[in-house]
Amino acid sequence: DTAVSQTPKYLVTQMGNDKSIKCEQNLGHDTMYWYKQDSKKFLKIMFSYNNKELIINETVPNRFSPKSPDKAHLNLHINSLELGDSAVYFCASSPLGTGTTEAFFGQGTRLTVV
Amino acid sequence: GDSVTQMEGPVTLSEEAFLTINCTYTATGYPSLFWYVQYPGEGLQLLLKATKADDKGSNKGFEATYRKETTSFHLEKGSVQVSDSAVYFCALNERDTNAGKSTFGDGTTLTVKP
Numbered sequence: 088d089t090a091v092s093q094t095p096k097y098l099v100t101q102m103g104n105d106k107s108i109k110c111e112q113n114l115g116h117d118t119m120y121w122y123k124q125d126s127k128k129f130l131k132i133m134f135s136y137n138n139k140e141l142i143i144n145e146t147v148p149n150r151f152s153p154k155s156p157d158k159a160h161l162n163l164h165i166n167s168l169e170l171g172d173s174a175v176y177f178c179a180s181s182p183l184g185t186g187t188t189e190a191f192f193g194q195g196t197r198l199t200v201v
Numbered sequence: 202g203d204s205v206t207q208m209e210g211p212v213t214l215s216e217e218a219f220l221t222i223n224c225t226y227t228a229t230g231y232p233s234l235f236w237y238v239q240y241p242g243e244g245l246q247l248l249l250k251a252t253k254a255d256d257k258g259s260n261k262g263f264e265a266t267y268r269k270e271t272t273s274f275h276l277e278k279g280s281v282q283v284s285d286s287a288v289y290f291c292a293l294n295e296r297d298t299n300a301g302k303s304t305f306g307d308g309t310t311l312t313v314k315p
Binding site: 091120127128129130132135142143177179186187188189190192193194195 | 232233235237239243244245246247250252288290294295296302303305307308310
């Protein structure tokens, strides 16, 4: 069983469209994240949720809206897509607490905006 | 705030060469330190970790020692293989954080040639 799964794996869409990426984890973790990885492989956190509550919202355009229907799911909706949104988006999860435990990552969603 | 500085890449080595990827950090508390590896087309996965000073993390022939006095967590491997070609990320978690947010370095791309 995949621990953190994202769908779709690839997404090609036109500028101006609205799209969603789904993420599910079956590890029982309380915390879930969205990261963006650009073409230089730099990894930046976008959002973090604890038990469906938004904890971290880094400087991300409000075209990006995360939704957590329950603690096992964290979806990412993007409105009015722009060329600069092209990147690989990673979902991750980790247990709540002491910070000694690593994050578990999904396989990534490669978004290409044309 | 917290930060992680990694040796800039890309790094290209011949098979069986010795590998060092430097990582230094700045943190306000007593962080846990991690190395993640990202193979081509995949998500990040934990390679090794250390949760307190002088701990040594090891896995798959890779090692890193948590050095509080030099605020470093350098990654080493005695003899690299072609299959080690990947992007390596150093990261830290602050202890006692409920947000569970990790701070990542910029990644170092390693290419091992036969």
